[in-house]
Amino acid sequence: MLGRRHPRERLVEQDLCERFQTHRGDVRLALFELEQKGIVQRIPNRGAIVRDLTPREVTEIYAVREELEVMATRILPLPVAESELARLGEIQQRHSAAIDNDDMLAVFYANLNFHEAVFELCGNACLIETIRQLEAKVYGIRFYANAFTEALDRARRDHLDIIDALRGGRRGDLIELTRQHLKPSPQAYIRAYERRFGNAGRE
Amino acid sequence: MLGRRHPRERLVEQDLCERFQTHRGDVRLALFELEQKGIVQRIPNRGAIVRDLTPREVTEIYAVREELEVMATRILPLPVAESELARLGEIQQRHSAAIDNDDMLAVFYANLNFHEAVFELCGNACLIETIRQLEAKVYGIRFYANAFTEALDRARRDHLDIIDALRGGRRGDLIELTRQHLKPSPQAYIRAYERRFGNAGRE
């Protein structure tokens, strides 16, 4: 999720056992699960490699994310309780501080927590879970956008605007903010991808 | 998916090994995967049991399904090629024949194939996969609706109407058909659930 392992990199079961202090049974389990989530690709008898997403796949994933995240903000009961708003504010302070400290790991988690806290307000457990799964598919690409401080600053401002819209009960603004907030990441990834491989396709 | 295993039933790894002629490693893998899909529940050191869905969970799952299936019909390129329509017609003949023969297993598969063939037309692989996953969560409840022949006949008519709307390129009708087609199953399940446990909740 931090983009430390690059696409195509091989994931050898024995190595992962030592890395995570466990036995091959659990590593195997995890690799199958990650395959099911679309994060790694497994080839029988050859093992697992980190999957790289084509621009098309990224576009498709984000289209579904947008549909579902907008749905969440559409069904979310307004107004939101003050205690919930306080919780969001708290998470957002962590996010903001992490950006100031250049602590990317903390940024990652605070950002994740913030969005999960927002979507949990919608009350539909299946929707929340599905959004979470789609987020997981694109953990690896966020770092293409977050390389620029402008992107991080913009995310921070977006979050504050979202809290504000929640407090004001302005559903229309909320939906529009949700839409806009999703745009930069796939755009940055696709630009980077095309710089790497040319506009055609795979390397 | 046929509702043969009832909710709360224990799934013992060793039994499943003999049932499916394989070793515990793979059975274990499958159980973890089914847990991730929400079909079984696993309690550490105690094993897996068939999960039963509360009316609330079913309602939530179907709400997300409706959102995504409508999205699929919204983005689906029209008109549909005649070869695709022929394919759909062929699958639908299998479905219809299976109903006439009271072959529930064949009904199940033909119905699945039909819907997958329709949604594949939308061209968004992530969307298709997500819809498939949500379908899987409720495999077990369809049989509450299919107990009545009226429901099966209605499904058959719906399918023919869907093919017709696809041929005519009538997107509005298609969306409405998709919505209506999703309603009976959860309704029948919830009615049956409330008959079992009373309107309150768990047994």
Add this chain to the structure above:
DNA sequence: GTCGGGACGATTGTAAACAATTTAATATAC
């Protein structure tokens, strides 16, 4: 009669060894 504790059986979780498969390297023929 009921409550608490201990032993037993069943089941899951972990570890290690073994078999099968694939990749890479080396040697050999042309």
Add this chain to the structure above:
DNA sequence: GTATATTAAATTGTTTACAATCGTCCCGAC
């Protein structure tokens, strides 16, 4: 020098055995 066959190493897939855990049954104390 290139292409092909052979062999060895690395890695995954499977099997087996063992350890840990949980539920149940039974017994005894109160």
